[in-house]
Amino acid sequence: MTDHDTTEQEQAGQISDPTTPNRISDADGGGHVSNATSEKGVISNETPEGTDSTRPLSSDEGTRSASTPEEDSQEPDTFPRDYVEKLRDESARYRQRAQQADEYAHRLHTALTAATRRLADPTDLPFDPEHLEDQDALTAALDDLVARKPHLAARKPHGSIGQGAQPHDPSSVDLAGLLRAGAGG
DSSP: OOHHHHHHHHHTTOOOOTTSOEEEEOTTSSOEEEEEETTTEEEOOBOTTSOBTTSOOOGGGTOOOOOOHHHHHHSOOSSOHHHHHHHHHHHHHHHHHHHHHHHHHHHHHHHHHHHHTOBSSGGGSOOOHHHHHOHHHHHHHHHHHHHHOGGGBOOOOOSOOSOSOOOOOTTOOOHHHHHHHHHTO
């Protein structure tokens, strides 16, 4: 950054020079604060209302003053350490219970969906707590999902697919047929 750029920014009130002492000019009776440098002349950061735009806001104006580590170490604890640890442990137990309850709700949702036997994979239906409370909502959600994505529906084979035990009548054993089948012909 050049001196020319710095001067323009200082004149615009964007940069405050912390090494320059603030002088109060009481010539006009207003008590205006300005930053001055002896080499470049007087640079004023006054706003049209006559106040310094670079001064820090006081705590009354909505900002907190920065506290030093020394001040923080001198402040006593508001609550005893034992009490705070007890509260933290208690809230940790409640968080674990809530997490466990959520897990149980998801498992129940999957079990209710599987009990309908409408989907090949019961986890395909997204979890919704309303499905746990209302069987009609679960049925409507399953109908909607199967209508939109029919490939997710459970399939049951119909007819003879050539697997499993075949109906066989043991009274009609044909010895010649067994020999032909064993000979490959």
